[in-house]
Each structure stands twice: as structure tokens, then as C-alpha cells.
Amino acid sequence: MLGCLLSKRTAILPRFLAVRRMSSFGDHCPLVISPAQLRQIQGDGVAVLDATWHMPNVPRNPHKEFIAKHIPGARFLGLDEVASPHDLGLKHMMPSGEVFAKYCGKAGITPSSHVVIYDSHGIFSSPRALFMFRAFGHDRSSILDGGLPAWEAHGGPVEAGEPSEIPETNYPVPTLNEDVIRSYEQIVTNTAFNPDDEPIAELVVDARPRGRYTGAQPEPRPGLSSGHMPFARSLPFTTLLDAHQYTPAGASEPVSYTTIKSNAGLHEALEKAVGPAYAEAVLKGERGAVASCGSGMTAGVIWLALKLMGAERVALYDESWTGYALREGSKIEKGE
Template identity: 35%
Template sequence: MPAAPSPFVSTEWLAANLGAPDLVVVDASWHLAPTGRDGRAEFLERHIPGAVFFDLDGISDHSSPLPHMLPDPHAFAHEVSALGIGDGLRIVVYDALGLLSAPRVWWTFKAFGASDVMLLDGGLPKWLAEAREIEAGAATRAPAHFTARLDHSVVAGLPQVERALASGSAQLLDARSKERFAGTAPEPRAGLPSGHMPGSLNLPHSEVVADGRLADAETIRAAVAQSGLDLSRPVITTCGSGVSAAILWLALERIGKRPLALYDGSWTEWASSGKPVETDAA
């Protein structure tokens, strides 16, 4: 299977292209609540020059009780246009951990029709390690016009996931840790049981990321083989709340396997909807 074209740009490339009128840099930093970290606050302290902040929780479906679900196209277009992100621009996304939340925002832009969206290889950690220029404070760009057309085929909802598991029409690949998948470690969201969807497979995103960068194809293939995933069959990526599932999307594309869809609600929706929960102790 041929690998997809690389979705990454290097820090060298970005440094050389900063300030280009058709380029917008997006800081997509986001952290789980237990870490106590605030992506926006950290952005105000330091970010790549000219970057704008994409609030993963803010640019979401506020009518849903689930965290950072995709908004409708009109709301997405309104929010990103206000950030100065418009049609025809080249978009480069990064995050503060190297490769955690940036893939989700990269996938989101692609799902809404962005034609030229890339990820910064190594993210902010690599940029800082190379002592490249940073700036602080709020960032503003002139408002733009973004035309959002959601490709519903890449977004899996609960009914589609239930059908896939029942019929075997697609495999569910879960990016959470082995312990959370097994039900032996708690979920980061209070009141949510750990465990997994019966019949799903586990590939922790940490196994395909090394030092904040996507692992090489050989490492990914070995991790995929260990998970039991059949690369000849469709796959839906999932995780705790639809963020690290996008890391698995990237990893699978690197080895030439484009996923069928990403389960937006992921484990948070499944486990809070009274659906069957399986654990290693069951």
C-alpha cells in the first residue's frame, strides 16, 4: 500500500515561510483537564510568530453534552473566518506537546474542506529546542472568508459504530492507553467508566508517537500488527473524546491505510450512553 503524501512541514520550512501572505499558522494546543494546563494561557505566554489560537473546546458544538464535538459548517466557518483563516490559504497546525491535539485540528480542517492544511513536524517543542523566534500576547489577523463544507463520510456517529461492531463491516481502533482500554485505569473524565467497546481493538497513540513526532512507517506497521488490525478491512478510529483518534488516522495514512472515519463522540459518548462496556476482568 503506498503511503499518502506527507502531511508535515519542517521547522526549517516554516521559519523560511513565516510572513507569507497566503500562510496562516494555527496553535491548536489543548490539554486534558487533569494536567492543569491551559492551552490558551500558554499561547498568550509564547507562540510561533503570527500564529492564531484554535480553541478546540470553543470551536465546537455547544448544544452537545459531549466535549469538543464538531460544530455545524456555518458555526465553523464563522469561527475560523474570525481568526483570519480563509479560502485558498495554506494552513500549518501545531501544538505544545508536539503531536497530540494538532492532528485533531488538522483532521477537522480537512473534514470541512480545507485543501491545503499541514502539520508542523515536532510542533512547538522542536521549534523551541531550535531556539527559533517566538512572541507573546494576543494575535490578530484581518477577518477572512472560509467556506465550510463538511464531508460527513469521514465522521462516524454512534449508530454507524454500533452497526460496524455488530456486522463486522468496519474495525474500531482505539487510541487510549492499554490500561484504560482494559478497564484497569480510570478515565480522565469523572464518572466515566473505563473499558472498551466489545469487539474493538487497541493501539495506544503513544506507540506511534516518539518525542512528539509521528513514528516511522516500520514502527507503525509493527504496532498495527500487534493490535490485530486487518489492513485489508475498513477501520474507524476512536479514543476518549475524538482527539487522539486523529493521531491514529495520521499513523494509518503513513502506511497507506486511509481510515474510513473517525468516531467523533468516541469513548465519552459510548460509555455515557449505556452501551456495553467490556473489560479485561469480564
């Protein structure tokens, strides 16, 4: 029976494998579950969260979209709200344990809940939310592969309106695992070591589009320089995803969405981006990896991909490029 005792290496199994109903869970749930699996476990100690987030330059409101349509029983997780304030005004930074616990309590989540997170893009912001839960030790958490569009494409029901009220829980304040977060100071120190020469250097992997990494394209945030950190490698998060389309009943236009690639596809994308030697070192735990992006959101996709491939030493640079490039004195490189 496929249940939460699955290890992170079980990504090699087909993700849309039909399974029997999971009526009990171990301490470690799979990182990714399929729509079929979610339908079979709904209502059995499962808390479903919509963590949809849009880029700042996209005129869409994820909470309004949630009210218009969501998976039955789901709660909205505003990643910009369940966050800590930042001295540079950055959004969706990792929350304190108190803020995280308060949200979980209001959402009716307990430490034993299996939290399943989705977004309306397919795979975009949900991995960041999953990273947050795992960083606070809530290992009974997964993302829904393909998100809301895949749920609908596979026959899952949806509902509209405000979710019904549920009793709040007293979620204990957890402790953040500091080993999986990197600060600006740690990144600056790391850029002093060429990973070709220094085995202590962590490999920084950048999820932004390649044009922003090379400096050929501008950042979406006005006035912010594009480019990359010294020795960082480019791994656009889209290269880790497969694209799909489906046409809802009565609709004239198809809906596009993404799912995480197969294990083989993830390996191929990683090796192409960083080279076979670095890929092997990261996956064997011989070298740590740090996922970065524009503001710490799609870095979660790299984190998820590396964890699915079995990497243990994976951290996330919370501020990512925005925090790095905003600071005077940061070394910015252009080109390949």
C-alpha cells in the same frame, strides 16, 4: 522541490529534510511538515494555528500559555470553542460549517491559505485540528511535527502577547464530509459484526492507554466506566510517537515532546496492535477503520498515522468512549 503536491504516501521521506522555499502550493499539502519547512514557507500564504489542548483533569490553560509564548504570527485555535454543542455535554465535537467558517474568517484564513497547526506537546491535539480542516475540505493544511517544542529546539523564534490584529476574511461556509465521521448509532450497528467473520465490519481502533481499554485502570472522567467496545482493538496513541527532549537556553530542566514515528515505525505499531492481516486489509482499503479514544481528541493521532501510511477508508468516532459509555445499554467489554 518538496511542496504541497506531495502525496500522503511521501511519509517515507525524512521529515526533517531540508527543502527549498515553497513559494507556490498545489491543492494538497503534506499532512506533516518539519520546523525547517515551516521556517522556509512562513509569510507566503501560510496561516499558523496553535491548537494546544489539555486533558480536563490537567490544571493548565492553553490560551494563557499561547499568550505567554507562541510562534510569531500564530493564532489560537480553541478546540472546545470551535465546536458544536452536544446533548451529553461533550466538548470539542465537530463544529458546523458556519462555526468553522466564522473561526477561519476571524483568523484571516482563506480557502487558499496553507494552514499549519501545532500544539505544545509535540503531537497530541494538533492532529484532531488537522482532521477538522481536512473533513471540511481544506486540504491545504498540515501539522508541525514536534509542535512548539520542536520549533524551539530547531532554532525557531517565539513571541509573547496577543497577536496583532489582521483583517478578517469572508471564508465560505463549507460542507462537512460525513463519510469521515461516525455516530453512536453507526458504532452500535458496527459492534454487531465480528470483523473476523464479516468483511463489512469496520475495524474500531482505540487510542486510549491499554489499562483503560482493558478496564484495569479508571477513566479520567469521574463515574465513567472503562473497558472497550465489542471487537475494538487497542492502539495507544503513544505507540505511534517518538519521544524527544531538549534543554532551552538558560533552563535547568529539559523539555519533553513527541513527533510522529517514521513510516516503518507506524507499520510496526499497527501490525503489533491489530495483527498483520487486519493491518494489510486497512492499508489496502479492503476494510474501513474507525479511530476512537476518550473524547475524540487523540483519535486524531491514529487517523493521522493511518493516512500517512496510505489508508483511504479512515473515519473518526467523534464522541469516542465518553459518548459511548455514558449511554445506557452500550455493550462494554473488559479484558483483552
